[in-house]
Amino acid sequence: MRPPQSSAREPSRWLHPVWNLRCEDTVVALTKYHETRDFRVTPEPKGASHLETPNKELAFVVQKHQASHLHYDFRLEWRGVLLSWAIPKGPSLDPSVKRLAMPVEDHPLDYGSFEGVIPEGEYGGGTVMVWDRGFWMPEVPDVDKSLRAGQLKFSLYGAKLRGSWALVRTVIGGSPRTKWLLVKHRDGYASKADITVDKPRSVVSKKLLADIARMHDGDVPKAAKGDPPKAVRASK
Numbered sequence: 001m002r003p004p005q006s007s008a009r010e011p012s013r014w015l016h017p018v019w020n021l022r023c024e025d026t027v028v029a030l031t032k033y034h035e036t037r038d039f040r041v042t043p044e045p046k047g048a049s050h051l052e053t054p055n056k057e058l059a060f061v062v063q064k065h066q067a068s069h070l071h072y073d074f075r076l077e078w079r080g081v082l083l084s085w086a087i088p089k090g091p092s093l094d095p096s097v098k099r100l101a102m103p104v105e106d107h108p109l110d111y112g113s114f115e116g117v118i119p120e121g122e123y124g125g126g127t128v129m130v131w132d133r134g135f136w137m138p139e140v141p142d143v144d145k146s147l148r149a150g151q152l153k154f155s156l157y158g159a160k161l162r163g164s165w166a167l168v169r170t171v172i173g174g175s176p177r178t179k180w181l182l183v184k185h186r187d188g189y190a191s192k193a194d195i196t197v198d199k200p201r202s203v204v205s206k207k208l209l210a211d212i213a214r215m216h217d218g219d220v221p222k223a224a225k226g227d228p229p230k231a232v233r234a235s236k
């Protein structure tokens with residue numbers, strides 16, 4: 001199937017706003033984030049877009065999220081929001097492994113410290129863990145240009161993820177939906193170890209998903225499906 005054409009003027013752009021994420025000239029907006037949530041029900045932060053990047057370290061966060069499917073939300077602070085990609089299998093430290101990263105809506109900066117339970121039936125309902133966080137530095141002179149070009153190189157300074165990485169936009173199997181790949185570059189932090197299995201706990205609370213669900217009246221058996229069996233057995 002070929003991508004739908006949005007207009008004669010912009011033949012290369014696709015209709016669905018989510019599909020356009022990371023392709024637009026203006027990459028940041030919380031419109032989609034706000035549209036998809038009822039803040040009277042979900043404990044997630046409402047947040048605001050600050051529209052510019054302050055002159056300080058740029059935050060990054062990876063939130064492990066057991067929603068209908070387990071994924072890792074990979075978020076980079078840029079221009080006052082968190083640019084976000086959902087990575088079903090999570091990051092890999094092995095440079096030969098490319099991990100699918102689906103672009104999702106920009107999130108408010110406050111979101112980076114959210115760990116808890118989104119009520120079932122709400123958008124993204126399930127348990128959220130702050131799996132890793134720290135700061136990131138671009139390895140390119142112009143981040144906006146690199147995002148538009150679909151190839152962003154950067155360094156991560158987190159508790160679990162470190163060293164040089166790339167997010168690369170790609171088209172897989174002719175699907176109209178934009179897909180990206182997260183890839184580790186070869187450096188001293190590259191490894192064959194499976195970090196998602198070896199380090200399954202929250203970097204903030206040191207808890208497993210099941211613990212977080214239990215603390216916040218969430219669905220514990222559902223959350224536990226995202227914890228490696230070995231880690232669950234060890235904590236009993």
Ligand code: MN
Binds near residue numbers: 065067071073086124
């Ligand atoms: Mn998510």
